[in-house]
Structures are given as structure tokens and as C-alpha cells.
Amino acid sequence: MKNKGLLIVFSGPSGAGKDTILKKLLEKDPNIRLSVSATTRLPRKGEVHGTDYFFVDKNEFVRMTQQDEMIESAEYCGNFYGTPRKPIDNWLANGDDVILEIEVQGGSQIKNKCPDSISIFILPPSFTELEQRLKNRKTESEEAVQKRLAAARNEILEAVHYDYAVINDTVDHAVDEIIHIICAEKHKVKRDNLLIERILNHA
Amino acid sequence: MKNKGLLIVFSGPSGAGKDTILKKLLEKDPNIRLSVSATTRLPRKGEVHGTDYFFVDKNEFVRMTQQDEMIESAEYCGNFYGTPRKPIDNWLANGDDVILEIEVQGGSQIKNKCPDSISIFILPPSFTELEQRLKNRKTESEEAVQKRLAAARNEILEAVHYDYAVINDTVDHAVDEIIHIICAEKHKVKRDNLLIERILNHA
Numbered sequence: 001m002k003n004k005g006l007l008i009v010f011s012g013p014s015g016a017g018k019d020t021i022l023k024k025l026l027e028k029d030p031n032i033r034l035s036v037s038a039t040t041r042l043p044r045k046g047e048v049h050g051t052d053y054f055f056v057d058k059n060e061f062v063r064m065t066q067q068d069e070m071i072e073s074a075e076y077c078g079n080f081y082g083t084p085r086k087p088i089d090n091w092l093a094n095g096d097d098v099i100l101e102i103e104v105q106g107g108s109q110i111k112n113k114c115p116d117s118i119s120i121f122i123l124p125p126s127f128t129e130l131e132q133r134l135k136n137r138k139t140e141s142e143e144a145v146q147k148r149l150a151a152a153r154n155e156i157l158e159a160v161h162y163d164y165a166v167i168n169d170t171v172d173h174a175v176d177e178i179i180h181i182i183c184a185e186k187h188k189v190k191r192d193n194l195l196i197e198r199i200l201n202h203a
Numbered sequence: 204m205k206n207k208g209l210l211i212v213f214s215g216p217s218g219a220g221k222d223t224i225l226k227k228l229l230e231k232d233p234n235i236r237l238s239v240s241a242t243t244r245l246p247r248k249g250e251v252h253g254t255d256y257f258f259v260d261k262n263e264f265v266r267m268t269q270q271d272e273m274i275e276s277a278e279y280c281g282n283f284y285g286t287p288r289k290p291i292d293n294w295l296a297n298g299d300d301v302i303l304e305i306e307v308q309g310g311s312q313i314k315n316k317c318p319d320s321i322s323i324f325i326l327p328p329s330f331t332e333l334e335q336r337l338k339n340r341k342t343e344s345e346e347a348v349q350k351r352l353a354a355a356r357n358e359i360l361e362a363v364h365y366d367y368a369v370i371n372d373t374v375d376h377a378v379d380e381i382i383h384i385i386c387a388e389k390h391k392v393k394r395d396n397l398l399i400e401r402i403l404n405h406a
Contacts (some may be wrong), residue, residue: 060305123402126402126405154404159392159399162392163392164391165398167402177381177386181386183383183384184380189301198328199327202328202331
């Protein structure tokens with residue numbers, strides 16, 4: 001019998017390299033699924049329902065929230081965003097691990113609704129390094145970069161509420177450390193109620 | 204600045220392969236120290252004070268226990284055995300990880316005295332496999348093996364009080380999993396109070 005999968009809350013400041021890490025992690029571990037958010041905003045060109053987002057109207061979103069079908073939700077620029085519980089529960093029941101990439105502020109909501117979840121915070125090696133990375137993108141004005149850095153500083157302070165912190169010194173190293181964390185969590189005795197019985201009675 | 208090392212309580216039934224795993228683990232990770240017990244029994248030929256045991260007399264043992272210098276102790280066949288706290292604290296302060304191989308019954312005493320410690324329980328792949336291993340040793344009578352198996356069954360039931368369980372299917376696999384557990388524990392945010400400060404202020 002398969003054990004239940006692991007729900008992993010995944011956060012970090014802009015510029016810490018979350019997306020690159022996630023891409024490599026999903027390549028390395030085919031057992032990991034990426035959670036898809038629901039939103040009331042209209043699909044952009046090329047966005048696919050169920051892959052990029054679940055696109056729902058406001059009434060449906062409100063109904064889902066009221067009936068506790070979302071494990072977290074937030075409003076942003078007049079649109080609602082949230083994480084539907086059902087697809088996650090299905091994956092977990094199937095033994096798949098599910099990653100929930102989420103804003104730092106939303107992370108704490110999950111722990112209350114899903115006490116079995118774990119949370120991982122991705123950190124840059126240093127704030128100076130983060131500054132350098134954001135500046136090297138050269139897609140934003142100095143002012144925008146400074147704004148982003150101020151936000152990042154506040155986000156990093158929230159790491160204290162997470163279970164694990166992984167420093168993204170190199171992507172490969174960070175990915176390996178996340179894989180070790182997932183492996184360790186699966187060896188927690190409390191996650192496997194039937195372990196002892198299985199060992200004692202297995203022929 | 205070095206982080207404090209990790210205290211690892213390590214238990215499992217006879218025949219689960221603890222000693223083989225420990226030997227390989229110490230070879231693979233030079234940062235791990237093995238705790239040395241204190242005992243009131245006399246040294247056997249070839250045993251070295253400070254390596255095999257700390258040999259102390261009964262008065263000294265009682266004094267150490269009364270002054271809370273032992274993190275666990277027990278009496279066995281008229282002799283006292285215990286784990287002195289000081290060498291462990293020194294290693295941990297130096298950033299070394301310390302493994303405490305201990306009888307299943309003693310494991311729970313440690314968690315009370317050292318809440319930062321973690322505990323790992325080594326399991327055989329199945330009880331049938333354990334039976335086979337013990338019988339293959341061919342050093343004991345059938346009766347002695349049956350006694351050992353009955354004890355092992357009770358010990359395995361205690362795994363529920365441990366943080367992690369590792370199944371010794373192959374020694375290399377089990378050692379790798381223990382290394383992953385240690386790695387993951389070191390990424391716990393609560394183990395590194397200065398992490399966020401270091402990231403934010405590191406030039």
C-alpha cells in the first residue's frame with residue numbers, strides 16, 4: 001500500500017531562484033506534482049485551464065472559499081487567487097508529493113489547514129548576492145529594483161515561520177538538499193502508522 | 204561561526220544491523236562522533252578508558268548521576284551504565300554531530316533531557332528477515348534465538364516513540380538515508396537562530 005504523499009509549501013523572495021530550482025526538482029523527481037491555483041482573472045493568451053490556472057468566475061470562487069474548498073486564498077489587483085484543495089488531496093492520496101509555490105504571506109495559512117504539510121524557504125546566499133542578481137536582470141529601473149529589494153528584506157524575515165531553509169548557492173546543491181528534506185520527512189515515524197505492523201507481520 | 208552539532212539517538216533490535224550501519228556512517232561522515240558510555244564494571248582485556256568506556260567507580264557514578272552529569276543511566280547485571288553529558292556537549296558546541304547508540308528503553312530518557320536531539324530507529328526489512336539473520340549467525344542455540352526474537356518484537360513496538368525509522372534493506376541505502384535525515388535536520392530554521400540575520404547582513 002502506498003503512503004500518502006507530502007504537501008510542500010515552497011516560498012522565497014523574488015530573485016532567490018525558486019523557479020529554476022522547481023524546474024530542476026520536477027525533472028529529477030517524477031513523483032512531485034506542482035499545485036495549480038484557481039483565479040477569477042481572465043486567461044491570458046496561451047494560458048491553459050488546469051495547467052496554468054483553474055479559471056473560475058467570482059461566484060464559483062466565493063462558493064469554493066465558503067465551502068472550505070480552498071486551502072488558502074488572497075485578493076490581488078481586484079482578482080481572487082486561491083489553492084483548491086481537491087486536486088491536491090487526490091494527488092496526496094495517490095502517494096504523489098505536491099509542491100505549493102506560494103507568496104510568503106500565504107504560507108502560514110496552509111499550516112493551519114494542513115498540519116501534515118512541511119514548508120521550505122529558499123534563501124539567497126546573501127542579500128548582496130540577491131541585489132546583484134536582481135540588478136543583473138537589467139529588465140527593471142533602479143527604483144523598481146530598490147522596491148523589490150525592500151520587499152525581499154521583509155519576506156526573508158518571514159523565513160522564521162518556515163520549517164526548513166535552503167540557501168540557493170548553486171541550483172544543483174539546493175535541489176539535492178530539498179530532495180534530502182523530502183526523503184527525511186518520509187522516514188518520520190508519525191507519517192506511517194502502519195510501518196511497525198508491516199514489519200512485524202510481513203512474511 | 205559554526206552551528207551546534209546534532210545529537211542523534213540511535214536504536215534498533217538485535218539483528219537489525221546497527222553496528223554495520225554505524226561503522227559505514229562514521230567512515231562516510233567524518234563530522235560524526237560516537238558517544239562513549241561510563242560504567243562501573245571493570246575493564247576487560249584490551250578495553251581502553253575513554254574509547255570503549257569511561258571506567259569509573261560506584262561513588263563517582265552516583266555523584267555524576269546526582270549532579271545531573273548523565274543524560275541517561277541504567278543498571279545491568281549489578282553494574283551501572285550511563286552517558287556522560289560533558290563530552291557530548293563539548294562535541295556539539297564544536298559543531299560535531301554525536302551519535303548515541305542506546306537500548307530502546309533508554310531512548311525516551313534522552314528526549315526529555317535533550318529536546319534538540321533527534322532519534323532514529325533501525326528496522327529490519329521484515330521480521331522474517333530478522334529471524335533469518337539471527338539464525339544465520341549460527342552462534343546461538345535455537346532457544347536463545349527465539350528469546351532474542353521475542354525481545355526484538357517488543358523493541359520494534361517501541362519504534363513508535365522515535366522521530367525517524369530507517370529500514371536496513373541494504374547497508375548503503377540505510378546509511379544514505381541517515382545522511383539525508385541529518386542533512387534535512389540541519390536545514391531546520393529553528394536550529395539556526397542567526398540564519399536570517401546572517402543572510403541580511405552578510406556583505
